[in-house]
Amino acid sequence: MKPNYFRFVRVGLRCAAILAASTALAEPQHGIAMYGDPVLPPDFVSLPYANPDAPTGGKMVTGEVGGFDSLNPHIRKGRVPWQLRFLAYESLMGRSYDEPFTLYGLLAETIETDSTDLWVEFKLRDEARFSDGSPVTPEDVIWSYETLGTEGHPIYASTWQKIKSSEITDDGKIRFTFTEPDRELALIMGMRPILKKAQWDGVEFGESGLTTIPITTAPYVIDDFEAGRFVSLKRNPDYWGRDIPFRRGTNNIDELRMEFYGDATAMFEAFKAGELNTLRETSRAKWDQQYDFPRVRNGEVIKSEIPHERPTGMDGFVMNTRRDIFKDWRVREAMLQAFNYEFINEKMNGGEGLPRIASYFHNSVLGMEPGAATGKVAELLEPYRDQLLPGTLEGYELPAGDGSARNRKGIREASRLLEEAGWAVKDGVLTGPDGRPFALEILLKQGSAEHQAIINIYKAQLERLGIFPTVTVVDSAQYNERIDAYDFDMTHFIRGLSLSPGNEQVAYWGSDGVDNPGSRNLMGMASPAAEAMIQTMLTSESQEDYRAAVKALDRILTAGRYAVPLWYSNVSMLAHDANLKYPDTLPVYGDWIGFQPDVWWSE
Incomplete structure (x- = not known):
């Protein structure tokens, strides 16, 4: 089973050919694309990777490591089951994961925007209802956007700051006017969760935890839960939108249950015993070596590999440049040189291992190309030449070792760079010009056994440089608090990136996140060049200019040496009970948000 690669290529060519239209719509439409027109016509039956004839019923039980103390994923406080935002909440528009960035009507029947990208307007479906049967009103939409933008999680605040006004028009539509033209903002405004205004009268939105279960419009409602142990969602038999095109063939499972475990080992054992009926695996070595238990051998469990064409994003260990030890790029390069990737990859993944993430947008048409920057990429970077780190314009490749445990070449180069940056080994300890040792704390979250194993190997290499790291493992609550306060030197992080990067890049890499707590800019980078590329x-x-800007940003991020990249796979590994099925046609994003459990069913 493979994605329709040729369809994706045709989509890209079509977007380039009709780019002049961009998001300018002459009248209300059933959908909107970042570039060009939506692929699916107004009378489409279902999403191309959904099975409109799928049966309904059954149960899917997934596992998570950690716990939770809140059911409101839209605020900063508390720990929330990660999938809850996508399973229990709906937006005005829904995203198709078979196109780079296209939305189709969900709560909204139509969307309209002007040729200058200064406003967007939505018309609600008359049949749209909350789970308590009450209608969704324009007032609910306006309240949801304003509340999320002012009292919700910081991820909503940056978008709301770009809204000049929100209003209900004479014909009952909802219009958002922007502070300045923004091609992507029209789409983003269609993706905010809609809550019921009346439920929150007299309730402190930002303090809600387990006492208030938000009333929403989604196909699933929270049926039962026990703090820190499980959450059960049931398919709403009276769900308002089961017959709209975007929903046909989706949300087929009757019950979705999330079980919580103290660590990944306990979760895996629960899956082997049948307590869970699906598990997503991230370790190729474990996939190849440990999924030979009785339920696999007798056919009760199927091992499925789901291919994708999206960027690798970044999965690795990030260095916090707010700390003095990591302000110098040469120190960060030394940390990369000391990371014995080839040896660690073989130990963790077996055999030849997995390919390494070469850059943030690697494995896609948006990734930086080898060698010196050329063409439009070079033109975009040239004004910032004096600010760019070595390798940005000339070309940068991650250091490669010889695969041996000693990694002599990498250690020699790391030692040279550290010495050049002013560090010297005294009595076996790397020491700075001020006489202080290189004090490094690596912060990890409880349950991350794989990351701990990687760090143990890495730690031995660093000790050869005179660096003796402290590895601190804390529970999820402590980890989140420390990450939000940037109270770490080095930690594991993941940034998933799409085929249509946009405003979220400001949150990931923007300089506002250097000092403001709770941002996604964990490395603390402040780069005028990066912000210019995002703008x-x-x-x-044009599509050509857009791709050039992303490729230029990829160079700035990669040559910035902010993270020690790990590996990636161009397939997702999902083990599941044989009765759980998914369609033969796969989206170009593969196993991504909106795939499991959305288009799965139980036989």
Whole structure:
């Protein structure tokens, strides 16, 4: 089973050919694309990777490591089951994961925007209802956006700051006017969760935890839960939108249950015993070596590999440049040199291992190309030449070792760089010009056995440089508190990136996140060049310019040496009970948000 690669290529060519239209719509439409027109026509039956004839019923039980103390994923406080935001909440528009960035009507029947990208307007479906049967009103929409933007999680605040006004028009539509033209903002405004205004009268939205279960419009409602142990969601038999095109063939499972475990080992054992009926595996070695238990051998459990064409994003260990030890790029390069990737990869993944993440947008048409920057990429970077780190313009490749345990070449180069940056080994300890040792704490979250194993190997290499790291493992609550406060030197992080990067890049890499707590900019980077590339992405008038800006940003991030990249796989590994099925046609994003459990069913 493979994605329709040729369809994806045709989509890209079509977007380039009709780019002049961009998001300018002459009248209300059933959908909107970042570039060009939506692929699916107004009378489409279902999403191309959904099975409109799928049966309904059954139960899917998944596992998570950690716990939870809140059921409101829209605020900063508390720990929330990660999938809850996508399973229990709906937006005005829904995203198709078979196109780079296209939305189709969900709560909204139509969307309209102007040719200058200064406003967007939505018309609600008359049949749209909350789970208590009450209608969704324009007032609910306006309240949801304003509340999320002012009292919700910081991820909503940056978008709300770009809204000049929100209003209900004479014909009952909802219009958002922007502070400045923004091609992507029209789409983003269609993706915010909609809550019921009346439920929150007299309730402190930002303090809600387990006492208030938000009333929403989604196909699933929270049926039962026990703090820190499980959450059960049931398919709403009276769900308002089961017959709209975007929902046909989706949300087929009757009950979705999330079980919580203290660590990944306990979760895996629960799956082997049949307590869970699906498990997503991230370790190729474990997939190849440990999934030979009785339920696999007798056919009760199937091992499925789901291919994708999305960027690798970044999965690795990030260095916090707010700390003095990591302000110098040469120190960060030394940390990369000391990371014995080839040896660690073989130990963790077996055999030849897995390919390494070469850059943030690697494995896609948006990734930086080898060698020196050329063409439009070079033109975009040239004004910032004096600010760019070595390798950005000339070309940068991650250091490669010889695969041996000693990694002599890498250690020699790391030692040279550290010495050049002013560090010297005294009495076996790497020491700075001020006489203080290189004090490094690596912060990890409880249950991350794989990351701990990697760090143990890495730690031995660092000790050869005179660096003696402290590895601190804390529970999820402590980890989140420390991450939000940037109270770490080095930690594991993941940034998933799409085929249509946009405004979220400001949250990931923007300088506002250097000092503001709770941002996604964990490395603390402040780069005018990176921010200029992001702005170019958001205002590009052609697909060619857009891609050049992303490729230029990829160079800035990679040559910044902010993270020690790990490996990636161009397939997702999902083990599941044989009665759980998914369609033969796969989206280009593969196993991504909106795949499991959305288009799965139980036989």
